[in-house]
Amino acid sequence: MTAAALKALSQANPNGFVLFVESENTDTAGHANDAASLMHSLWAIDDAVKVALDYQRGSPDTLVIVAGDHETGGLSATYAQKDLSSMSSSNRFYTGDAQLRMLGGITMSFKTAAGKLGKKPSGDALDALVAKHFPGFKLDPDLREMILTQKTLERNHTYAVQNILGRMVARQTGFYWGTGGHTGEPVLVGTAGPGADLFRGYQDNTDFGKNLHRLIEAR
Ligand SMILES: [Zn+2]
Structure with missing residues (x-):
């Protein structure tokens, strides 16, 4: 799905695009406390990240960001x-x-x-x-x-x-x-490409969206 989306978006938008890819089940499996299902979902997002990094090799002006919006299940x-x-x-x-x-x-x-x-x-x-x-x-x-x-x-x-x-x-x-619900654990953010440094260090979660805005407005 990531490969198909990248193909369609890059063909239709020569001036750039934002693609959001989610492996939602990392949350659902967390609520269920289902470690095996979580493992499969992490493999799926790992595959998607590989596709994104492959795309980036051909289009080096691409920023790839891997993040979670929150932790689930402790x-x-x-x-x-x-x-x-x-x-x-x-x-x-x-x-x-x-x-x-x-x-x-x-x-x-x-x-x-x-x-x-x-x-x-x-x-x-x-x-x-x-x-x-x-x-x-x-x-x-x-x-x-x-x-x-x-x-x-x-x-x-x-x-x-x-x-x-x-x-x-x-x-x-x-x-x-620890729970069937969400937690306040900090989440890791990994970035590669132009603008990657904006996401370094310990940040408030609302800074994440502001950083994205800054990058899009700069174009
Ligand atoms: Zn949830």
Whole structure:
């Protein structure tokens, strides 16, 4: 889509253009606390950035900006206990390649899973879905009960089934989430090309739009 948009816009606008490309699911997956779905969305935006940087090589007067409008979910790649037998550090694992591979084996987004399970899933349907689409994952009895009795994980984790599946994945991968909502975490901005320096340093989020205005008005 990015390649097609660049082709159409550059042909129709010899004096320049602005193209906005969004991988929206980074937000939706954050709300769902769905690390595997997030990973796929990050790969998608990574592909789009590569297309933009390719275009820039042929048109060096292009500024490429990669940014997020906010963070969602308070994701932390951290650690977890292997089981509840001991609190000692020898009973811990930290997120790494093995855990990323587990995420890579997941074949369904939490959003789709929640839709498939519906309002009142049976225990059998839930177990079958987890076994088929979340290979290697075990739904602990407390989490399983929450889904079957339609409870939410916490007062700030209100995406019922999705946030609970997120906790299942967190316990076995160490990818924990702090909320089902947005956070105030600063976001990284990456830029390349003319005007890139305007986006350096720690800035207020409203400065971002002012910088864009300045660049467009300067033309
Ligand atoms: Zn959002």
